[in-house]
Amino acid sequence: MFKANANYLKLPGSYLFSTVASKISQYCEENPEKAGRIVRLGIGDVTQPLAPSIVAALHGAVDEMASAETFRGYAPDLGYDFLRETIAKCDFAARGAAISPDEVFVSDGAKSDSANIQEIFSEDARVAVCDPVYPVYVDSNVMAGRTGVYDEATGLWSNVSYMPCTRENGFAPELPHPDEDISLIYLCFPNNPTGAVIDKPRLQAWVDYANEHGAVIVYDAAYEAYITDPALPHSIYECDGARTCAIEIRSFSKNAGFTGTRLGYTVVPHDLKDADGVSMRDLWARRHGTKFNGAPYIVQRAGEVVYSEQGARETGEQIAFYRENARIILEGLREAGFDVFGGVNAPYIWLKAPNGMTSWDFFDMLLNQVQVVGTPGSGFGPSGEGYFRLTAFGSREDALEAVSRIKAL
Ligand SMILES: *Cc1c(COP(=O)(O)O)cnc(C)c1O
Numbered sequence: 001m002f003k004a005n006a007n008y009l010k011l012p013g014s015y016l017f018s019t020v021a022s023k024i025s026q027y028c029e030e031n032p033e034k035a036g037r038i039v040r041l042g043i044g045d046v047t048q049p050l051a052p053s054i055v056a057a058l059h060g061a062v063d064e065m066a067s068a069e070t071f072r073g074y075a076p077d078l079g080y081d082f083l084r085e086t087i088a089k090c091d092f093a094a095r096g097a098a099i100s101p102d103e104v105f106v107s108d109g110a111k112s113d114s115a116n117i118q119e120i121f122s123e124d125a126r127v128a129v130c131d132p133v134y135p136v137y138v139d140s141n142v143m144a145g146r147t148g149v150y151d152e153a154t155g156l157w158s159n160v161s162y163m164p165c166t167r168e169n170g171f172a173p174e175l176p177h178p179d180e181d182i183s184l185i186y187l188c189f190p191n192n193p194t195g196a197v198i199d200k201p202r203l204q205a206w207v208d209y210a211n212e213h214g215a216v217i218v219y220d221a222a223y224e225a226y227i228t229d230p231a232l233p234h235s236i237y238e239c240d241g242a243r244t245c246a247i248e249i250r251s252f253s254k255n256a257g258f259t260g261t262r263l264g265y266t267v268v269p270h271d272l273k274d275a276d277g278v279s280m281r282d283l284w285a286r287r288h289g290t291k292f293n294g295a296p297y298i299v300q301r302a303g304e305v306v307y308s309e310q311g312a313r314e315t316g317e318q319i320a321f322y323r324e325n326a327r328i329i330l331e332g333l334r335e336a337g338f339d340v341f342g343g344v345n346a347p348y349i350w351l352k353a354p355n356g357m358t359s360w361d362f363f364d365m366l367l368n369q370v371q372v373v374g375t376p377g378s379g380f381g382p383s384g385e386g387y388f389r390l391t392a393f394g395s396r397e398d399a400l401e402a403v404s405r406i407k408a409l
Helices: 015-030 032-037 052-065 081-095 110-120 136-143 200-213 280-291 297-305 309-335 359-370 396-407
Strands: 104-107 127-131 160-164 184-188 216-220 246-251 264-267 340-342 348-352 387-391
Touching: 015 032, 015 359, 052 297, 052 309, 081 104, 081 264, 081 297, 104 110, 104 280, 110 136, 110 216, 110 246, 110 264, 110 280, 127 136, 184 200, 200 216, 309 340, 309 348, 309 396, 359 387, 359 396
Parallel strands: 127 160, 127 184, 184 216, 216 246
Antiparallel strands: 104 264, 246 264, 340 348, 348 387
Protein backbone atom coordinates (compact mmCIF):
# COMPACT_ATOMS: atom_id res chain seq x y z
CA MET A 1 0.00 0.00 0.00
CA PHE A 2 1.28 3.46 -0.84
CA LYS A 3 2.31 5.91 1.84
CA ALA A 4 1.86 9.67 2.01
CA ASN A 5 4.87 11.95 2.39
CA ALA A 6 5.54 11.70 6.13
CA ASN A 7 6.88 15.25 6.25
CA TYR A 8 3.45 16.59 5.33
CA LEU A 9 1.93 14.60 8.18
CA LYS A 10 4.04 16.54 10.66
CA LEU A 11 2.20 19.75 9.79
CA PRO A 12 -0.41 20.84 12.30
CA GLY A 13 -3.64 22.10 10.72
CA SER A 14 -3.57 25.70 9.61
CA TYR A 15 -5.86 26.85 12.37
CA LEU A 16 -5.41 30.60 12.37
CA PHE A 17 -7.70 31.82 9.58
CA SER A 18 -10.09 28.87 9.84
CA THR A 19 -10.57 29.54 13.56
CA VAL A 20 -11.13 33.23 12.83
CA ALA A 21 -13.73 32.31 10.19
CA SER A 22 -15.54 29.82 12.42
CA LYS A 23 -15.65 32.25 15.34
CA ILE A 24 -17.19 34.89 13.06
CA SER A 25 -19.81 32.52 11.66
CA GLN A 26 -20.69 31.26 15.14
CA TYR A 27 -21.09 34.85 16.32
CA CYS A 28 -23.33 35.69 13.35
CA GLU A 29 -25.52 32.66 14.01
CA GLU A 30 -25.98 33.61 17.63
CA ASN A 31 -26.36 37.34 16.90
CA PRO A 32 -28.03 37.61 13.49
CA GLU A 33 -28.99 41.25 14.13
CA LYS A 34 -25.29 42.17 14.46
CA ALA A 35 -24.03 40.17 11.49
CA GLY A 36 -24.22 43.13 9.09
CA ARG A 37 -22.24 45.30 11.48
CA ILE A 38 -18.98 43.35 11.35
CA VAL A 39 -15.92 45.32 10.21
CA ARG A 40 -13.09 43.13 8.93
CA LEU A 41 -9.57 44.38 9.44
CA GLY A 42 -8.06 40.92 9.44
CA ILE A 43 -7.68 40.52 5.70
CA GLY A 44 -4.27 40.32 4.11
CA ASP A 45 -5.73 40.91 0.66
CA VAL A 46 -6.03 44.18 -1.23
CA THR A 47 -9.49 45.54 -2.07
CA GLN A 48 -9.00 48.27 -4.68
CA PRO A 49 -9.51 47.30 -8.34
CA LEU A 50 -6.64 47.14 -10.81
CA ALA A 51 -5.52 50.60 -11.94
CA PRO A 52 -6.73 51.86 -15.38
CA SER A 53 -3.30 51.62 -17.03
CA ILE A 54 -2.96 48.01 -15.88
CA VAL A 55 -6.43 47.12 -17.16
CA ALA A 56 -5.59 48.75 -20.51
CA ALA A 57 -2.35 46.72 -20.75
CA LEU A 58 -4.27 43.52 -19.98
CA HIS A 59 -6.84 44.29 -22.70
CA GLY A 60 -4.10 45.12 -25.19
CA ALA A 61 -2.27 41.88 -24.47
CA VAL A 62 -5.48 39.85 -24.78
CA ASP A 63 -6.00 41.38 -28.23
CA GLU A 64 -2.46 40.35 -29.20
CA MET A 65 -3.25 36.79 -28.15
CA ALA A 66 -6.33 36.88 -30.41
CA SER A 67 -4.38 37.39 -33.62
CA ALA A 68 -2.09 34.87 -35.34
CA GLU A 69 0.61 37.49 -36.00
CA THR A 70 0.96 38.55 -32.39
CA PHE A 71 -0.09 35.38 -30.56
CA ARG A 72 2.35 34.11 -27.89
CA GLY A 73 2.64 30.55 -26.67
CA TYR A 74 4.88 29.43 -23.84
CA ALA A 75 6.61 32.35 -22.18
CA PRO A 76 10.37 32.03 -21.58
CA ASP A 77 10.83 30.06 -18.32
CA LEU A 78 12.61 32.93 -16.63
CA GLY A 79 10.31 35.69 -17.87
CA TYR A 80 10.11 38.01 -20.88
CA ASP A 81 13.10 40.26 -21.42
CA PHE A 82 10.92 43.38 -21.56
CA LEU A 83 9.87 42.79 -17.94
CA ARG A 84 13.22 41.56 -16.61
CA GLU A 85 14.99 44.57 -18.11
CA THR A 86 12.44 46.97 -16.66
CA ILE A 87 12.75 45.36 -13.22
CA ALA A 88 16.56 45.47 -13.26
CA LYS A 89 16.49 49.14 -14.24
CA CYS A 90 13.64 50.48 -12.07
CA ASP A 91 13.82 48.33 -8.93
CA PHE A 92 17.60 47.99 -8.69
CA ALA A 93 19.76 50.25 -10.91
CA ALA A 94 17.63 53.24 -9.86
CA ARG A 95 18.58 52.49 -6.24
CA GLY A 96 22.24 51.99 -6.94
CA ALA A 97 21.99 48.19 -6.78
CA ALA A 98 23.71 46.30 -9.58
CA ILE A 99 21.36 43.50 -10.65
CA SER A 100 21.34 42.29 -14.24
CA PRO A 101 18.17 41.14 -16.06
CA ASP A 102 19.45 37.55 -16.19
CA GLU A 103 19.50 37.46 -12.38
CA VAL A 104 15.75 38.24 -12.29
CA PHE A 105 13.35 35.27 -12.40
CA VAL A 106 9.74 36.21 -13.11
CA SER A 107 7.15 34.02 -11.39
CA ASP A 108 3.50 33.74 -10.44
CA GLY A 109 4.07 35.36 -7.05
CA ALA A 110 6.12 35.67 -3.91
CA LYS A 111 4.33 32.94 -1.99
CA SER A 112 5.38 30.21 -4.38
CA ASP A 113 8.92 31.58 -4.69
CA SER A 114 9.39 31.91 -0.94
CA ALA A 115 8.09 28.35 -0.50
CA ASN A 116 10.15 26.88 -3.35
CA ILE A 117 13.50 28.57 -2.85
CA GLN A 118 14.55 26.11 -0.10
CA GLU A 119 14.68 23.33 -2.73
CA ILE A 120 18.07 24.46 -4.02
CA PHE A 121 19.71 24.14 -0.57
CA SER A 122 21.03 20.98 1.05
CA GLU A 123 18.63 18.78 2.97
CA ASP A 124 20.46 19.43 6.22
CA ALA A 125 20.57 23.22 5.85
CA ARG A 126 19.57 24.78 9.14
CA VAL A 127 16.90 27.45 8.87
CA ALA A 128 16.35 30.59 10.96
CA VAL A 129 13.09 32.53 10.97
CA CYS A 130 11.63 35.45 12.83
CA ASP A 131 9.00 34.84 15.49
CA PRO A 132 6.26 35.96 14.72
CA VAL A 133 6.53 35.06 11.04
CA TYR A 134 4.71 34.59 7.71
CA PRO A 135 4.06 30.82 7.98
CA VAL A 136 5.17 29.85 4.44
CA TYR A 137 8.91 29.89 5.23
CA VAL A 138 8.72 27.27 7.96
CA ASP A 139 5.97 25.11 6.46
CA SER A 140 7.81 24.75 3.14
CA ASN A 141 10.90 23.56 5.04
CA VAL A 142 8.76 21.12 7.01
CA MET A 143 7.44 19.65 3.75
CA ALA A 144 11.03 19.29 2.54
CA GLY A 145 11.98 17.32 5.67
CA ARG A 146 14.33 19.96 6.97
CA THR A 147 12.71 20.34 10.40
CA GLY A 148 12.10 18.14 13.39
CA VAL A 149 8.69 17.92 15.01
CA TYR A 150 6.14 20.48 16.07
CA ASP A 151 5.66 21.03 19.79
CA GLU A 152 2.05 21.97 20.47
CA ALA A 153 2.94 23.34 23.89
CA THR A 154 5.53 25.85 22.69
CA GLY A 155 4.27 26.35 19.14
CA LEU A 156 7.83 25.76 17.87
CA TRP A 157 9.50 23.23 15.55
CA SER A 158 12.64 21.41 16.56
CA ASN A 159 15.69 21.89 14.28
CA VAL A 160 14.58 25.43 13.43
CA SER A 161 16.19 28.54 14.90
CA TYR A 162 13.69 31.14 15.98
CA MET A 163 14.60 34.79 16.27
CA PRO A 164 12.13 36.51 18.59
CA CYS A 165 10.88 39.92 17.44
CA THR A 166 9.64 41.72 20.49
CA ARG A 167 8.89 45.16 21.72
CA GLU A 168 12.31 45.15 23.45
CA ASN A 169 14.22 44.75 20.19
CA GLY A 170 11.86 46.96 18.18
CA PHE A 171 10.45 43.86 16.42
CA ALA A 172 13.76 43.41 14.59
CA PRO A 173 15.56 40.11 15.19
CA GLU A 174 19.02 39.83 16.68
CA LEU A 175 21.83 38.06 14.83
CA PRO A 176 21.92 34.33 15.63
CA HIS A 177 24.85 32.96 17.60
CA PRO A 178 27.44 31.64 15.10
CA ASP A 179 27.43 28.23 16.86
CA GLU A 180 23.91 27.71 15.57
CA ASP A 181 25.49 27.19 12.15
CA ILE A 182 22.57 28.66 10.22
CA SER A 183 22.50 28.18 6.45
CA LEU A 184 19.26 29.88 5.49
CA ILE A 185 17.89 33.06 7.12
CA TYR A 186 14.44 34.34 6.18
CA LEU A 187 13.89 38.06 6.66
CA CYS A 188 10.87 40.12 5.64
CA PHE A 189 10.90 43.93 5.76
CA PRO A 190 8.64 45.87 5.92
CA ASN A 191 7.31 43.02 8.01
CA ASN A 192 4.14 40.99 7.92
CA PRO A 193 2.70 40.75 10.59
CA THR A 194 4.40 43.40 12.76
CA GLY A 195 4.76 46.27 10.25
CA ALA A 196 8.35 46.72 11.49
CA VAL A 197 11.09 48.01 9.20
CA ILE A 198 14.87 47.65 9.15
CA ASP A 199 17.27 50.52 8.56
CA LYS A 200 20.31 50.26 6.33
CA PRO A 201 23.00 49.82 9.05
CA ARG A 202 21.04 46.96 10.61
CA LEU A 203 20.41 45.29 7.28
CA GLN A 204 24.11 45.73 6.47
CA ALA A 205 24.93 43.93 9.73
CA TRP A 206 22.84 40.96 8.54
CA VAL A 207 24.61 40.93 5.19
CA ASP A 208 28.00 41.05 6.93
CA TYR A 209 26.95 38.24 9.27
CA ALA A 210 25.78 36.07 6.37
CA ASN A 211 28.99 36.61 4.41
CA GLU A 212 31.14 35.95 7.45
CA HIS A 213 29.34 32.76 8.51
CA GLY A 214 28.47 31.30 5.11
CA ALA A 215 24.71 31.79 5.34
CA VAL A 216 22.18 32.95 2.76
CA ILE A 217 19.50 35.55 3.48
CA VAL A 218 16.16 35.09 1.74
CA TYR A 219 14.85 38.65 1.79
CA ASP A 220 11.09 38.98 1.28
CA ALA A 221 10.48 42.57 0.16
CA ALA A 222 6.80 42.15 -0.74
CA TYR A 223 5.95 45.39 1.05
CA GLU A 224 8.82 47.62 -0.10
CA ALA A 225 6.38 49.94 -1.92
CA TYR A 226 4.98 51.01 1.46
CA ILE A 227 8.29 52.55 2.54
CA THR A 228 8.05 56.34 2.85
CA ASP A 229 11.12 57.04 4.98
CA PRO A 230 13.88 57.86 2.43
CA ALA A 231 16.54 56.45 4.78
CA LEU A 232 15.13 52.91 4.66
CA PRO A 233 16.46 50.38 2.14
CA HIS A 234 13.98 49.01 -0.44
CA SER A 235 16.27 46.20 -1.53
CA ILE A 236 18.88 44.14 0.30
CA TYR A 237 21.17 44.77 -2.69
CA GLU A 238 21.53 48.35 -1.49
CA CYS A 239 23.89 46.81 1.10
CA ASP A 240 27.55 46.11 0.28
CA GLY A 241 28.27 42.44 -0.23
CA ALA A 242 24.65 41.32 -0.63
CA ARG A 243 25.35 39.82 -4.04
CA THR A 244 27.33 37.00 -2.41
CA CYS A 245 24.81 36.14 0.31
CA ALA A 246 21.27 37.23 -0.55
CA ILE A 247 18.23 36.22 -2.56
CA GLU A 248 15.42 38.77 -2.82
CA ILE A 249 11.76 38.04 -3.42
CA ARG A 250 9.28 40.61 -4.71
CA SER A 251 5.59 40.63 -5.49
CA PHE A 252 3.15 42.71 -7.56
CA SER A 253 0.36 41.81 -5.11
CA LYS A 254 0.54 44.52 -2.47
CA ASN A 255 1.89 47.40 -4.60
CA ALA A 256 -0.28 46.94 -7.69
CA GLY A 257 -3.24 44.79 -6.62
CA PHE A 258 -2.11 41.57 -8.38
CA THR A 259 -3.25 39.20 -5.61
CA GLY A 260 -5.71 37.63 -8.05
CA THR A 261 -3.73 38.39 -11.24
CA ARG A 262 -0.48 36.74 -9.97
CA LEU A 263 2.99 38.06 -10.64
CA GLY A 264 6.22 38.21 -8.68
CA TYR A 265 9.92 37.67 -9.12
CA THR A 266 13.03 36.42 -7.38
CA VAL A 267 16.58 37.73 -7.74
CA VAL A 268 19.46 35.27 -7.44
CA PRO A 269 22.78 36.94 -8.26
CA HIS A 270 25.53 35.17 -10.19
CA ASP A 271 27.88 35.83 -7.25
CA LEU A 272 25.87 33.64 -4.87
CA LYS A 273 27.95 30.44 -4.71
CA ASP A 274 27.86 27.55 -2.25
CA ALA A 275 30.87 26.09 -0.38
CA ASP A 276 31.95 24.20 -3.51
CA GLY A 277 31.47 27.15 -5.85
CA VAL A 278 28.11 25.98 -7.20
CA SER A 279 26.13 28.85 -8.72
CA MET A 280 22.80 29.10 -6.91
CA ARG A 281 21.56 31.27 -9.77
CA ASP A 282 22.12 28.42 -12.19
CA LEU A 283 20.42 25.94 -9.87
CA TRP A 284 17.38 28.19 -9.55
CA ALA A 285 17.30 28.57 -13.36
CA ARG A 286 17.44 24.77 -13.65
CA ARG A 287 14.65 24.39 -11.13
CA HIS A 288 12.53 27.03 -12.88
CA GLY A 289 13.07 25.36 -16.25
CA THR A 290 11.89 22.01 -14.95
CA LYS A 291 9.03 22.97 -12.67
CA PHE A 292 7.64 26.21 -14.10
CA ASN A 293 6.42 27.14 -17.56
CA GLY A 294 6.41 30.89 -17.15
CA ALA A 295 4.00 33.58 -15.97
CA PRO A 296 1.34 34.49 -18.55
CA TYR A 297 2.35 36.96 -21.29
CA ILE A 298 -0.78 38.99 -20.57
CA VAL A 299 0.15 39.35 -16.91
CA GLN A 300 3.80 40.20 -17.63
CA ARG A 301 2.63 43.00 -19.93
CA ALA A 302 0.43 44.26 -17.11
CA GLY A 303 3.38 44.08 -14.73
CA GLU A 304 5.55 46.11 -17.11
CA VAL A 305 3.02 48.96 -17.02
CA VAL A 306 3.36 49.25 -13.23
CA TYR A 307 6.74 50.89 -13.95
CA SER A 308 5.39 53.36 -16.53
CA GLU A 309 4.78 56.95 -15.54
CA GLN A 310 1.01 56.52 -15.49
CA GLY A 311 1.16 53.08 -13.87
CA ALA A 312 3.49 54.29 -11.14
CA ARG A 313 1.24 57.28 -10.47
CA GLU A 314 -1.94 55.19 -10.30
CA THR A 315 -0.51 52.42 -8.15
CA GLY A 316 1.16 55.07 -6.00
CA GLU A 317 -2.27 56.55 -5.31
CA GLN A 318 -3.60 53.16 -4.24
CA ILE A 319 -0.68 52.62 -1.89
CA ALA A 320 -1.20 56.13 -0.49
CA PHE A 321 -4.83 55.26 0.13
CA TYR A 322 -3.94 52.14 2.14
CA ARG A 323 -1.24 54.08 3.92
CA GLU A 324 -3.77 56.71 4.99
CA ASN A 325 -5.98 53.90 6.35
CA ALA A 326 -2.97 52.69 8.31
CA ARG A 327 -2.36 56.18 9.69
CA ILE A 328 -6.02 56.51 10.75
CA ILE A 329 -5.93 53.17 12.55
CA LEU A 330 -2.52 53.75 14.13
CA GLU A 331 -3.24 57.25 15.43
CA GLY A 332 -6.80 56.45 16.47
CA LEU A 333 -5.69 53.49 18.56
CA ARG A 334 -2.82 55.47 20.02
CA GLU A 335 -5.30 58.18 21.10
CA ALA A 336 -7.44 55.44 22.62
CA GLY A 337 -4.45 54.51 24.79
CA PHE A 338 -3.24 51.37 23.00
CA ASP A 339 0.41 50.51 22.47
CA VAL A 340 0.65 50.40 18.69
CA PHE A 341 3.51 49.54 16.33
CA GLY A 342 4.15 49.41 12.56
CA GLY A 343 1.61 51.12 10.32
CA VAL A 344 3.95 53.82 8.99
CA ASN A 345 6.07 52.16 6.30
CA ALA A 346 3.79 49.12 6.17
CA PRO A 347 0.09 48.29 5.76
CA TYR A 348 0.02 46.39 9.06
CA ILE A 349 -0.69 47.73 12.54
CA TRP A 350 0.57 45.59 15.39
CA LEU A 351 -0.97 46.38 18.74
CA LYS A 352 -0.55 45.13 22.26
CA ALA A 353 -3.72 43.66 23.72
CA PRO A 354 -4.60 45.66 26.84
CA ASN A 355 -4.39 44.48 30.45
CA GLY A 356 -2.28 41.41 29.70
CA MET A 357 -5.03 39.80 27.62
CA THR A 358 -4.07 36.97 25.26
CA SER A 359 -4.39 37.51 21.53
CA TRP A 360 -7.48 35.29 21.33
CA ASP A 361 -9.15 36.88 24.37
CA PHE A 362 -8.73 40.25 22.70
CA PHE A 363 -10.07 38.83 19.42
CA ASP A 364 -13.19 37.59 21.23
CA MET A 365 -13.65 40.89 23.03
CA LEU A 366 -13.46 42.96 19.84
CA LEU A 367 -15.82 40.62 18.00
CA ASN A 368 -18.37 40.39 20.80
CA GLN A 369 -18.36 43.97 22.00
CA VAL A 370 -17.74 46.07 18.88
CA GLN A 371 -17.89 43.59 15.97
CA VAL A 372 -14.39 44.38 14.74
CA VAL A 373 -12.30 41.50 13.38
CA GLY A 374 -8.50 41.36 13.32
CA THR A 375 -5.90 38.60 13.47
CA PRO A 376 -4.53 37.22 16.76
CA GLY A 377 -0.77 37.73 16.91
CA SER A 378 -0.21 34.34 18.54
CA GLY A 379 -1.21 32.74 15.23
CA PHE A 380 2.09 33.95 13.73
CA GLY A 381 4.28 32.46 16.45
CA PRO A 382 4.67 32.33 20.21
CA SER A 383 6.29 35.78 20.43
CA GLY A 384 3.11 37.18 18.88
CA GLU A 385 1.13 36.17 21.97
CA GLY A 386 -0.55 39.18 23.53
CA TYR A 387 -0.47 41.08 20.21
CA PHE A 388 -3.01 41.68 17.49
CA ARG A 389 -2.72 42.52 13.77
CA LEU A 390 -4.96 44.96 11.94
CA THR A 391 -4.58 45.62 8.23
CA ALA A 392 -5.03 48.78 6.19
CA PHE A 393 -6.33 46.98 3.08
CA GLY A 394 -10.02 47.69 3.69
CA SER A 395 -12.15 50.69 2.80
CA ARG A 396 -11.77 54.13 4.36
CA GLU A 397 -15.18 53.74 6.04
CA ASP A 398 -14.05 50.47 7.63
CA ALA A 399 -10.88 52.04 9.02
CA LEU A 400 -12.77 55.02 10.47
CA GLU A 401 -15.61 52.89 11.82
CA ALA A 402 -13.29 50.35 13.44
CA VAL A 403 -11.32 53.09 15.16
CA SER A 404 -14.38 54.88 16.50
CA ARG A 405 -15.83 51.62 17.84
CA ILE A 406 -12.58 50.55 19.49
CA LYS A 407 -12.28 54.01 21.04
CA ALA A 408 -15.76 53.57 22.52
CA LEU A 409 -14.81 50.26 24.18
C1 LIG B 1 1.33 38.99 0.69
C2 LIG B 1 2.71 38.49 0.92
C3 LIG B 1 3.47 38.01 -0.13
C4 LIG B 1 2.96 38.09 -1.54
O1 LIG B 1 2.54 36.89 -2.04
P1 LIG B 1 2.07 36.72 -3.54
O2 LIG B 1 2.14 35.25 -3.73
O3 LIG B 1 3.00 37.46 -4.45
O4 LIG B 1 0.66 37.25 -3.64
C5 LIG B 1 4.76 37.57 0.13
N1 LIG B 1 5.28 37.62 1.38
C6 LIG B 1 4.57 38.08 2.40
C7 LIG B 1 5.20 38.16 3.73
C8 LIG B 1 3.27 38.51 2.21
O5 LIG B 1 2.56 38.97 3.26
